[in-house]
Amino acid sequence: MIKEMLTGNAAAAWGVRLAEVDYVPAYPITPQTEIIEMLARWISNGDVDTKFVTLDSEHSMITAAGAASATGVRVFTATSSQGLLYGFEMLYTVAGWRVPLVMVNVSRALSSPITLEPDHNDILAARDAGFLQIHCETCQEVLDSVLIAYRLAEDERVLLPVLINMDGFHLSFTREPVEVPDREQVVRFLPPYRPKHAFFKASQPMAQGTAVIGGSGYSYFKYQMHFASMGALDVYREVSEEFGRLFGRSYNTTEGYMIDDAEYILIMTNSFSTLGKAAVKRAREKGVKAGLLRLRLLRPFPELGIKEAIRKAKAVAIVDQNISVGKGGILYSEISSVMYNEKERPLLLSFIGGLGGKTISSEEFEFIFDRMIEAVDTGVGKVPYLLYTEMEWKEMEKLKNVAGKGNKNYSNCRGETHNITEHGKE
C-alpha cells in the first residue's frame, strides 16, 4: 500500500489499473480525459495488459464497451456530461444486456448554455436506465468505488452495469492523499474476471437483445432488471463490509454526518457534501442541531437508509445540484416519495443550487438552515428555493449590460426568483 496525492481522475485510473481491466474503449470529453490519458500511458508503457481503442463517439464507445462486456472481458470506460447524453440510448441497451460494465461519469452541467463545471443533471438523467449509480465525495472514494463497482456488477445476483459519479473540476482535478492498495491485496477482494453467465463463443450460440413482441416479455425482463437492482442493495452491503474488513474503509449506501441527534438535516451528494459538512459544523457551533445525509447510492435508491436517517428530524433540506425544468429538484421528488407514507416524517424543503459549478457559499447554507427553522415554526416550507446571492445577481446584471441585454428593471424576474437576496438578508 502506498499513499499518493492523486486527483479524482487519477484515482479512478488507479482503480481501473488495480482491477486489471482487459478493455478500455474511449472517446474524449472534458473533464474525464485525464482518466483515459493515464490509462493510455500505462497501456503504452506495458504497465497494464489492457487493450485500448478510441471510438468515433460516446454512442459507439458505450456500445463497444457493452458488447465486449457481453463477450466476457472486464471493461471500463468514462465520460462526462454531453458525452453521457450522446450515449444515452446505449445506456438502456447495455443495461438490458445485463453486462457488468463499469463506467465513470465526471459530472458536468448540460448545454445550453455550454459550460465545463459540474452539476448533476447529466448523471441524474441516467437514473432510470438500469445502471447502478455510486456518487463519490472524495478521491479515495473514487478509487475504492471502482473496485467495489466491479464486485457489485459482476455478482451473479446483480449483473447490471455501474456508473460511478464524481464532480468535474471540484473532484476530478483536486489532489488529495489517496491510499493505493497493492494488487495482491486487491485480488483478495476482486479476483480476475471469469464470467459464468452467457457470452459469445462458437460452442454456445446465444441471442442477446432480441426483440420481444406483445409487452409481457418486455415487462418481464424490465422487472427482472428492477428486482436485480433492488437486490443489489443487499449485495452492496456485503461487498462493502468485505471491503472494510480488507482495507479498513467501508462505505454505506448513505453516509450520515453528525446525524444521530440531528433535528435539521441537509441531504446532499458528491463533493459539495464537504461544503455541507462544514456548514453543519458551523451550525452546531451556533447551537443548531444540524446534520447531513449524503446519498452514495442513487440507484438502487437506498430508501430504508434514508427513512431511518431522517425520520426523527424536524426539517430536512434537500440540496439539489440539478434542475428538472418545470418541476424542480430531482432528489427532492425522490425523497418526498419515499417519506410520504411514513407516519413519522420531517418537513421537507427543497433547495436548488450549485448549478454549473456555482459554489454554495456559507451564507447560502445559513439561509438554508434559517428556512428550515422557520418552516418548523410555520409548518410550511416554500418549494423550491433557488440559491442565488445578491452579489451573483449584481455580477450577472453587469454581464448582461456588457452583452447589451441589460434589464435595469428586473423586478419581474426578481418576483419569480426565491433568491437569497430576498429571503435571507432582509
Next chain:
Amino acid sequence: MNITTIKSIKDIPQEENLSPGTPTCAGCGGLLSLRHCLKVLGEKIVVVNAAGCFTLLAVYPFTPFKSSWLYTAMACAPAGAQGIRDALDILIRKGRLDSKENLKVVVLTGDGVAYDIGLASTSGALYRNLDFYYICSDNEAYGNTGFQSSGATPFASKTGTTPIGRISPTGLELSKKNLFEIWRSHTPPYLATISPAHPVDLINKFKKAEQYKGPKLFINLSPCPAGWVTDPSHSAKFARLAVDTGIWALKEAIYGEVKHTVVPKSFKPVEEYLKGQGRFAHLFKPVRQEETLKRIQEMVDQYWDNVCSRESRKR
C-alpha cells in the same frame, strides 16, 4: 492464396444456416441474399444487428440462425462488432478462450442505417480496420417503418416521405448516395455489391473476402415487395433487371481498386426495370414523365460510359 470459386448454381453449398419461417415479408430480396451469405460465412459467427427489417428475425425466444446474435441499436452495430472482436481477441490472446471458439463478426443492417444514421460508426470501424463483415440490405428506403426515403432512395422514387402530388409529381428529387464510393475512400481490403439474382457472383465474393483481414463490406440491392409495390414472386426478376439495365452495378473493390464482376453484354433500357414497380408508377401514369425517364437513363449511361472507358483503358 488459392480461392475455390464456384461456376454455377449447382455448386452453391447445400448447407443452410438460416432456417425457414422468418417474419420477413414474402419475397424479401434481403432475405434471399442473406441465406446465401450465411452459406459461406458458416455457423461460427455472431451477427450484430442494427434496427431494421432483419431485427425481427430474432424474436424471443426464437432465432432462425444457428449462430449468435446481438441486437445493438440503429446507429452503432459496427461499434458493437468492435467490442466483440476486441473481446474475442483479448480472450484468445490471454488464453481464456480456446481459439476454436473464435467467431467471425458480421454486421447486418439496412440502408437507413448504412447510408444515414450509422454512417459515422461504420466509417469509424473502417478507419480502425476492424476485422468484420458488413452486410447492408439496401431496399432503398426505411423499410421496417413503412417505406420512407433514406440516403439510399433513388431519384424519382415514391416513398412515404416523398409522396407524389401536384407540387412534387416526380417523387424524390435527390439522387442516391454513393455508399460504395464513400466506403471505398477508406480503402478497405474488400468491398462489393451483390444481388439476390446473382448467387454465384455473391458466393464467390464472400469466398474471396474471406482471405482478407479487415473490413469486408457488401451492399445487397434488396427488392422489397412491400415498398416497391411489386409481386413477391417477382423479386428475383427485379433484382435481375436492376443488373441487366445497369442500374445496379455488380462490382468489387480490393484495397480500393474497382472491378466490375457482371457486365451485361447489352444493357436493357431502364424503363424495363422501372415499369412494373409501384414506387415508380407515377413516371408512366397518368402521363409519361419523359424528362424524368430520360434523366434516369442518362445517369445510368453516364456511369457505364465512365466504367467502360476506365476499365477498357486498363485492359
